[in-house]
Amino acid sequence: MEFLRPSDWDEALAAKAAHPDAMPIAGGTDVMVDLNFDRSRPTALLDLTRVTALTDWGTDGDLLRVGAGVTYRRLIDELAGRVPGLALASRTVGSPQIRNRATVGGNLGSASPAGDAHPALLAAGALVELASTRGTRRVPVTEFFVGPKRSVKTPDELIAAFLVPARPGVEQFAKVGTRNAMVIAVCSFALALDPQTRAVGTGIGSAGPTPLRATEAAEFLAAELPWETRGAVPAAVRARFGELVGAAARPIDDVRGSADYRRHALAVLARRTLAWAWTDLGGAA
């Protein structure tokens, strides 16, 4: 096995082009588990931790661009006001030791349906920036995932960054698991309300072959919310929103929970995150 250690972004892209089989490694919290348990034997590891371009963040017009190598720890410490939903999701990832190393780029790279960053990125309408020696493209995160642990990323590409609107609306995230730390989600849900555009964003985790959106639920809620008056959200609207989110999931029965339980729990999470987000917007309870 080779160990490739590019010192900057151009070198990293060149190394990936020359060794498309090389396994990129950032925080290593997915890659090393597989290596330690002999589940994978890549021909080479491509260490991205020396590429400082990946750990930058800043604004890019009306977007916020966050390098793929920014850790959950830094998202929480430095970006909680700018990516509120993702910061909430980051707080639920693993443990302090894991959050000190693990990155959003690694979460996207693994593309697990249970990845906690994904629902928040979906709800926020994020773009994923992919790059290779051939060029750079920005893919809506809604089109990024194509199957369990599969994405549109080609073998010569690396994930450079993700981008979200620089002025976020109100965002919430909730996750069901057996304890407060160190759990893979049984299911999770992220909600974004944008009072400017009166748009609703949603993201469902761990309840389908890929992270999903609840498009119908979002459209329903956007039309029914009392945006103008900020009055209480009618109980029937809350209930219907929950139902539609549950219906948008495509869960299976597995060791972590049954499909029925997941649909039920998602309806509960949808109602709860709606109540929190509406209060955050100054809406009546």
Place this chain on the structure above:
Amino acid sequence: MRVTCVVNGETRQADDVWPGESLLYVLRERLGLPGAKNACEQGECGSCTVYLDGLPVCACLVAAGQADGRTITTVEGLAPGTGEEQLDRVQRAFLATGAVQCGFCTPGLIVAVHDLLARDPAPTDPDIREALAGNLCRCTGYEKIMEAVRLAATS
């Protein structure tokens, strides 16, 4: 592959390192530092916790080559010398409260607590639990561990 890093203040070098092996393996098997423990090799238990460039991480999840040129502090590096009176206050507090049973989780907990108290000199109980969420004690001595942290914070 050769890996060179500063461990507990000294420049150390390991040769013939397999690129897929972990920093934990390098520390324990190549550099003779058995303080950090190997229990799960999957980031779940925290018994391998060490400082990497000042941040506590699971050494089992750091590829050896990623540690090249970096600075590492293990539980062995927290005490300025040998002998009980030389121990760090966190180590002394674990001894004083009997927060050690089999001791397997202890080195990782000590590093995690050391980091907590460096960031927050007077943590509340929920803060302590949150900071130690990544460290499992198979002997389940959590109450004594909580006592040790409270004692270390006030000593």
